[in-house]
Amino acid sequence: MYQEEKTFLMRFTLxxxxxxxxxxxxxNLVWLQEWExxxxxxxxxxxxxSLRRHPSWKSRIRNRGASPAxxxxxxxxxxxxEPQPFNILT
Incomplete structure (x- = not known):
């Protein structure tokens, strides 16, 4: 199967x-604890x-070894x- 990929980065700096x-x-880093x-x-x-509103796209979390923190x-x-789901709004 052929697959294409594009990375989009959204970074938060606290x-x-x-x-x-x-x-x-x-x-005791309360400000960081509030974030987490x-x-x-x-x-x-x-x-x-928001992503679930687009049923033709499947979303999941992927861990590549970095800490989730x-x-x-x-x-x-x-x-x-695969056949795409019917959506009356599109």
């Missing part, structure tokens, strides 16, 4: 600023909810060898 007298790690526990899972849920790869695949 930054937290502190006053000059901050001693470092005093907050609340914001990132919510984003992932919204992304997959550092990278989440989402694979979107479309198989032109």
């Amino acid at each position: 930054e937290a600023s502190f006053p000059d007298d901050y001693e470092g790690d005093v907050d 526990a609340r914001i990132k899972p919510e984003l992932m849920k919204l992304i997959f909810e 550092d990278e989440v790869e989402i694979v979107l695949a479309r198989d032109y060898g």
Whole structure:
């Protein structure tokens, strides 16, 4: 089977600023914990909810060995060898 591929990267850089007298790690990285526990899972849920609206594309997470704290790869695949689902909106 012939396969083509294109990579699209969406990068999030997290930054937290502190006053000059901050001693470092005093907050136990609460700002990062908020990202991991609340914001990132919510984003992932919204992304997959949106992708499910396009039934001809299959989405899944792929792990290439990087920590999920550092990278989440989402694979979107479309198989032109299979019949496509009927969608009245297209």
